[in-house]
Amino acid sequence: MSASFRFAVNVTPKAGILDxxxxxxxxxxxxxxxxxxxxxxxxxxxxxxxxxxxxxxARTVVERLAAELLSNPLIEAFQVEPLGAASSVVAEVVx
Amino acid sequence: MTRIGVVIxxxxxxxxxxxxxxxxxxxxxxxxxxxxxxxxxxxxxxxxGGFAYGDYLRAGVIARFSPVMRAVxxxxxxxxxxxxxxNGFQVLAEAGLVPxxxxxxxxxxxxxxxxxxxxxxxxxxxxxxxxGRAPLRLPIAHGEGCYYADEATLDRLERDGQVLFRYVDxxxxxxxxxxxxxxxxxxxxxIAGVLNAAGNVAGLMPHPERAAESVxxxxxxxxxxxxxxxxxxxxxxxxxxxxxxxxx
Numbered sequence: 001m002s003a004s005f006r007f008a009v010n011v012t013p014k015a016g017i018l019d020x021x022x023x024x025x026x027x028x029x030x031x032x033x034x035x036x037x038x039x040x041x042x043x044x045x046x047x048x049x050x051x052x053x054x055x056x057x058a059r060t061v062v063e064r065l066a067a068e069l070l071s072n073p074l075i076e077a078f079q080v081e082p083l084g085a086a087s088s089v090v091a092e093v094v095x
Numbered sequence: 096m097t098r099i100g101v102v103i104x105x106x107x108x109x110x111x112x113x114x115x116x117x118x119x120x121x122x123x124x125x126x127x128x129x130x131x132x133x134x135x136x137x138x139x140x141x142x143x144g145g146f147a148y149g150d151y152l153r154a155g156v157i158a159r160f161s162p163v164m165r166a167v168x169x170x171x172x173x174x175x176x177x178x179x180x181x182n183g184f185q186v187l188a189e190a191g192l193v194p195x196x197x198x199x200x201x202x203x204x205x206x207x208x209x210x211x212x213x214x215x216x217x218x219x220x221x222x223x224x225x226x227g228r229a230p231l232r233l234p235i236a237h238g239e240g241c242y243y244a245d246e247a248t249l250d251r252l253e254r255d256g257q258v259l260f261r262y263v264d265x266x267x268x269x270x271x272x273x274x275x276x277x278x279x280x281x282x283x284x285x286i287a288g289v290l291n292a293a294g295n296v297a298g299l300m301p302h303p304e305r306a307a308e309s310v311x312x313x314x315x316x317x318x319x320x321x322x323x324x325x326x327x328x329x330x331x332x333x334x335x336x337x338x339x340x341x342x343x
Contacts, residue, residue, distance in 0.1 A: 017243070018281075020203050069160075072153060072189065074196045075243060 109144030142183025155185030201281030
């Protein structure tokens with residue numbers, strides 16, 4: 001029996017890595033009349049569904065993808081966020 | 096005749112110029128499709144510029160997993176010569192075949208203009224045909240060309256002679272930190288090109304193949320292509336792995 005599990009992988013520039021996108025966003029804040037906001041870092045979020053025997057096995061796949069493909073470990077950090085069992089949620093909605 | 100391969104990824108756009116520049120040196124230029132698991136027996140490989148696989152996710156990362164890259168990695172592992180230009184440099188960096196990473200240009204803009212670069216060494220397979228250390232004028236065309244490695248890695252690259260080219264100012268001096276004219280993408284330590292530890296794989300951000308014919312205005316880059324062809328021919332003749340030693 002396998003099930004579907006939904007995850008998000010949040011990839012952000014590592015601490016200390018120059019993030020010109022974050023800086024550009026920060027520089028736009030005065031135009032909005034906003035002050036007191038700093039340390040903006042722009043990353044990316046990847047959401048994916050994994051078929052696996054259980055949540056732990058699914059997470060192992062996601063961790064590997066995050067480390068080998070979705071992020072570059074030299075410059076980016078990632079964090080895996082479980083979003084729940086995709087198939088059972090869908091099944092319940094259908095019923 | 097020495098045969099030099101040029102990999103064509105979906106989205107490559109420097110392949111035609113690279114093939115042409117190879118032919119200008121008198122060698123045979125061999126196009127290699129990205130889905131090919133074989134390098135067709137070529138003596139060396141160029142990964143050209145462009146936007147392989149649309150540069151989706153990160154520049155160079157999807158291309159890294161293509162069948163041809165397994166063959167390129169195998170060639171590199173046995174001492175074969177590989178030159179990655181611009182997007183090709185990004186592919187090599189993502190594949191871990193050269194150290195470091197290429198970040199978004201500091202000014203966030205895509206940059207298409209000429210730069211001056213100077214070789215750090217003349218005893219490599221990629222610089223041996225250069226007349227000297229005088230700056231070369233070469234075009235750049237990239238959005239992610241800011242060379243990055245951590246401080247310890249940068250120190251090691253300098254110590255081990257793995258810095259191949261640096262951005263220089265018009266006097267030929269290394270671009271000063273923050274000098275956006277000389278080092279427009281903001282590369283750390285003004286690094287424009289690097290070697291792997293064995294010295295047989297190089298990544299270079301500017302485009303030597305686009306400055307390889309005087310009819311186009313300048314041909315400073317042809318000597319880089321010629322270096323690769325000469326070194327590949329020599330390696331073919333002797334069969335010896337062409338590994339570079341420590342700088343003298």
